[in-house]
Amino acid sequence: MKRPAIHIISLGCPKNLVDSEVMAAALLESGCALTSREEEADIILLNTCSFILPAKEESIEEILRLAQWKAAGKCTRLVVTGCLPQRYGEEIARELPEVDLFLGTDEIGRIGDHIRRLIETAAPAERSVTPEPVFLMTAENRRRISTPFYSAYLKIADGCSNHCTYCVIPAIRGKARSRTQEDIMMEASDLVRCGVRELIVTAQDTTAYGRDLPGKPTLPDLLRKLCTIADLRWIRLLYTYPAELTDDLFRSIAEEEKICPYIDIPIQHIDDGILRMMNRRGNSDLIRDVLRQARDIIPGVALRTSLIVGFPGETPARFKRLLDFVAEARFDHLGVFTYSPEEDTKALALPGHVSGKTKEKRKSRIMEAQALISEEINRSLVSSIEEVLVEGESGVPEYPYIGRSRRQAPDIDGVTYLRGKDLRTGDFVNCRITAAEEYDLFGVVIAQKET
Ligand code: SF4
Numbered sequence: 254m255k256r257p258a259i260h261i262i263s264l265g266c267p268k269n270l271v272d273s274e275v276m277a278a279a280l281l282e283s284g285c286a287l288t289s290r291e292e293e294a295d296i297i298l299l300n301t302c303s304f305i306l307p308a309k310e311e312s313i314e315e316i317l318r319l320a321q322w323k324a325a326g327k328c329t330r331l332v333v334t335g336c337l338p339q340r341y342g343e344e345i346a347r348e349l350p351e352v353d354l355f356l357g358t359d360e361i362g363r364i365g366d367h368i369r370r371l372i373e374t375a376a377p378a379e380r381s382v383t384p385e386p387v388f389l390m391t392a393e394n395r396r397r398i399s400t401p402f403y404s405a406y407l408k409i410a411d412g413c414s415n416h417c418t419y420c421v422i423p424a425i426r427g428k429a430r431s432r433t434q435e436d437i438m439m440e441a442s443d444l445v446r447c448g449v450r451e452l453i454v455t456a457q458d459t460t461a462y463g464r465d466l467p468g469k470p471t472l473p474d475l476l477r478k479l480c481t482i483a484d485l486r487w488i489r490l491l492y493t494y495p496a497e498l499t500d501d502l503f504r505s506i507a508e509e510e511k512i513c514p515y516i517d518i519p520i521q522h523i524d525d526g527i528l529r530m531m532n533r534r535g536n537s538d539l540i541r542d543v544l545r546q547a548r549d550i551i552p553g554v555a556l557r558t559s560l561i562v563g564f565p566g567e568t569p570a571r572f573k574r575l576l577d578f579v580a581e582a583r584f585d586h587l588g589v590f591t592y593s594p595e596e597d598t599k600a601l602a603l604p605g606h607v608s609g610k611t612k613e614k615r616k617s618r619i620m621e622a623q624a625l626i627s628e629e630i631n632r633s634l635v636s637s638i639e640e641v642l643v644e645g646e647s648g649v650p651e652y653p654y655i656g657r658s659r660r661q662a663p664d665i666d667g668v669t670y671l672r673g674k675d676l677r678t679g680d681f682v683n684c685r686i687t688a689a690e691e692y693d694l695f696g697v698v699i700a701q702k703e704t
Contacts, residue, residue, distance in 0.1 A: 256284055256285055256286040257285050257286070257295045257296055257368070257372055258285070258286045258287070258288045258293055258294050258295050258296070259280055259285050259286070259287055259288065259294060259295070259296045259297070259298055259368070260287070260288050260289070260290065260291050260293070260294035260296075260297050260298070260328075261273055261276065261277055261287065261298045261300065262297065262298070262299045262300065262315065262319075263300045263399070264299070264300065264301050264302045264308070264311060264312055264315065264335075265300075265301070265302025265304075265308060265335070265336065266302065267406045267453065267455050267491070268406075268408055268411075268455055268456070268457070269300055269301075269302055269335060269336070270399065270400075270406060271390070271396065271406050271408040271455070272300060272334075272335065272358070272361050272390075273300045273399065274396040274397050274398055274399055275361055275362070275390050275394045275395075275396050276298065276300065276334070276361055276364045277396075277397035277399070278394070278395035278396050278397040279361075279362065279364050279365045279394070279395070280298075280364060280365060280368060281397065282365060282395065283364075283365025283366075283368065283369060284365075285365075285368060287397070291322070291327075291328075292327065294328050295328060295329050295330065296328060296329065296330040296331075296332060296368065296371075296372075297319055297322070297323070297328050297330075297331050297332070298332045298333075298334060298364075299312070299315055299316060299319060299331070299332070299333050299334070300334045300335040301315075301316075301333060301334065301335040301336055301337035301338070302335065302336050302337070303335075303336040303337040303339075303340050303341070303421075303425070304336065304420070304421060304422055304425070305590065305593035305595065306593045306594075306595070307593070308336075309337065312333075312337045313337075316331075316333055316345075316349060316352060319331050320349065320351035320352065323351060324351065330353045330354075330371055330372075331351060331352050331353055332352070332353060332354045332355075332356065332367075332368070332371070333345075333349075333352050333354070333355050333356070334355075334356040334357075334358075334360065334361070334364070335356075335357075335358060336358065336425050336426075338355035338356060338357050338381060338383055339357035339358045339359075339383050339386065339425045339426075340421065340424070340425050342355050342357060342381040342382075342383035343381050343383075345381075346380045346381040352380070353371060353376075353377065353380070354367060354371055354377055354380055354381075354382070355380060355381040355382070355383070356382050356383070357382060357383030357384065357386065358386045358388065358425065358426060358427075359383070359384050359385070359386045359387060359388045360382055360383075360388075361388055361390070361394075362388055362390075362394060367382070385427060386411075386412065386425070386426055386427035387427055387430070388411070389410075389411050389430045389432060390408060390411070390432070391432060391436050391440075392436050392437075392439035392440040392443065396440075398444070398447075398449070400663070401644065401678070401679075402447075402448045402449070402679065403448060403449060403450045403451060403642065403678070403679035404449065404450070404451040404452075404453065404642075404663060405444050405449045405451075405452060405453070406452075406453045406455050407437065407440070407441055407444070407452045407453065407454050407455065407479075408432075408455050408456060409431065409432055409437055409454055409455070409456050409459060409462050409472075409475065410429060410430060410431040410432060410456035410457070410458075410459070410461065410462055411426060411427070411429075411430055411456065411457070412426045412427040412428045412429045412430050412457065413426060413428075413429050413457035413458055413461070414428050414429040414461065415429075415458055415461070415494065415532075415534075416532055416599075417521075417531055417532055417533060418530065418531055418532045418598060418599035418600040418603070419531060419561065419564065419592060419593075419595065419598055419600040420595075420598065421595050421597060421598055422457055424597060426457060428465075429456075429457070429458065429461045429464070429465060430465055431456075431461075431462050431463050431464070431465055431466050431470075433466060433470075434463075434470050434474070434475055434478060437475065437479075438478055438479070438482075441479055441482055441485070442482055445482050445483075445484050445485045446484075448679070449485075450484065450485065450486040450487065450642070450679065450681070451486065451487040451488075451489065451642060452479065452485060452487070452488050452489070453489045453491060453662065453663070454476070454479075454488060454489065454490050454491065455491050455492060456492060457492065458492060458493070458494045458497075459472060459490060459491065459492050459493055460472055460493045460494045460497035460498060460502070461494065461497065462475060463475070471499075471501070471502075472502055473499070473501045473502045473504070473505040476488060476490070476502075476505050476506075476509065476512055477505055477509060479511075480509045480510075480511045480512065485511060486511060486642075486681060487511060487512075487513050487642065487659065488509075488511050488512045488513065489512075489513045489515055489662055490506070490512070490513075490515070490516055490517065491517040491662065492517055492519065493516060493517060493518050493519075494519075494534070495518055495520055495533075495535050495539065495540050495543050496533075496534040496535030496539055496543075497534075498516075498518065498543050498546075498547070500546065500550065503546055503547055503550040503551055504550060506550075506551050506554070507550050507551045507552070513555075513659040513660075514551050514552070514553055514554040514555060514659060514660070515554065515555045515556075515557070515659060515660055515661075515662065516547060516551075516554065516555075516556055516557070517557040517558070517559075517662070518543070518544075518547075518556060518557070518558050519558055519559040519560075520540050520558050520559075520560065521533060521559070521560060521561050522560060522561060522564065522567075522575055523537050523540060523574055523575050523578040524537070524567070524571040524574045524575060525537050526566065526571065527564050527566060527567060527571055530564070530565070530566055530600070530603055531561075531564065531600070532599070537578075541582075544556065544582055555585040555586065555659075555660035555661075556582075556584050556585055556586075557584060557585060557586035557587065557588075557662070557665070557666070558582075558584050558586075558587050558588075559587070559588040559589070559590065560575065560579075560587065560588070560589045560590070560619065561589075561590050561591070561592050562575070562589055562590075562591055562592065562612055562615040562616050562619060563591050563592040563607040563611060563612030563615055563616075564592045564600065564607075565592070565600060565603035565604065565605045565606045565607065566603060566604065566605040567592075567605075567607055567615075568605070572615050575619070576618060576619060576622060579619055579622050579623055579626070580622060580626070583626050583630065584623070584626070585627065585630055585660060586627070586662075586665070586666045586667075587619070587623045587627075588665065589616045589619050589620060590616075591609075591612035591613060591615075591616050592607070592612060594606065624691050627667075627691050627692060628689070628690065628691040631667075631689035631690065631691070631692075631693075631694055632689045634686045634689060634694060635686050635687065635688065635689055636685065636686065637685070637686050638683055638684070638685055638686075638699065639658040639659070639660070639669065639683070639684055639686055639694070639696060640658065640659055640681060640682070640683055641656040641657065641658050641669050641671060641681070641682050641683075641684050641696065642656050642657050642658075642679070642680075642681055643655075643656040643671065643676045643677065643678055643679065643680045643681070643682060644656045644657060644668070644678060645678050647670055647671075649670055651672065652670035652671055652672050652695055652696075653671075653672070654670070654671040654672075654673060654676045655668050655669070655670055655671065656668065656669050656671055656682070657669060658694065661694075666692070667690075667691075667692030667693040667694065668692075668693050668694075669684070669686075669693065669694040669695070669696055670693060670694070670695045670696070671684055671695075671696055671697075671698055672687075672695075672696070672697045672698065673697070673698030674698075676698065682698045682700065683698070683699050683700040684696030684697055684698045684699060685697050685699050
């Protein structure tokens, strides 16, 4: 019998992407074929995101598009997995009969069985399978990496036990649960053996790592262990929680050459009243202290944050406090979300909701202020020497290659355009920065290193 060809579409964050990669490998192991072309697929699997309204809308739009595709006879089965069915399984199964199967986040490891049953039965008995999420990937779950060969996300934990009042993630993903250090090391070593040189450490909250494990291993311990993997060149840390950042973590970043001097610290807001209503641990003093410590301990550290504007109760004065703080803190990279009122969250019932128009205006004001700061910081890097990972050709004649410095994470930060000769994708080079724009750097290669 011909092997069913499956096309996977992954929406949302890097953590979701890792789930898609685990499902891709499991499907191959269970005898399916994968195709990158939608038109060749017998089955299309859409791994969705639904943490805020725009993500939900994107997921629904994609389902509707694929439902039409299926109705036109282009594929025989449509499967929707991940956060959207986990959150609204029964409801959307009723509303979207074109979808053959909805699977929650706990079904990742059993995807092969589900697909086999789907092929064998004309109509599955249960169209929505969404038990309480407890799944945690291990090194035994193989992954089919979909990022470039030299870079991969490393998911060290799943779920979240922080209950920020605006966030549905704990309800969708379950409680925080960490992988053991041994298991993570096994997977990381395998990834490096297959050519990965940059590992990007992720979880819903990476600083919660280990709290649920016997002996309570810490994130700095784990990072130091990862540094012992011989051919690994860069380790990058995303999604930390300000109140959980420790001296030890900063020292590990400062002392270990392989850990990029880069930390993603989503602070969400700076106004103490808003932070309290968000149920965030730590106040504005703590956030200021943490940023100061990071900069004192890690020379040249690049700090990234994300903010929420228009949270209920964000008066003009509170917003001004945030805007002033953006100017004061001078983050290297910054993203802004407008507050999204989500059902089943405590924030929804708070007084003082802000209009959509005001939220958008506030977002623009922060982005404008940050653009100037990012440009100034980037300009201050001109003449410095930066190590860059070459990612390919740029199509820009003056700087024909493109890459990322230790200060730049993939997809969310800018890039570095490079002038050099015969650079290979995946190479590490030293370059002198010659020019800078708001988000991107430009440099001339002065020394090529081995990959
Ligand atoms: S830390 Fe807060 S915002 Fe982040 S996933 Fe957990 S609950 Fe959501």
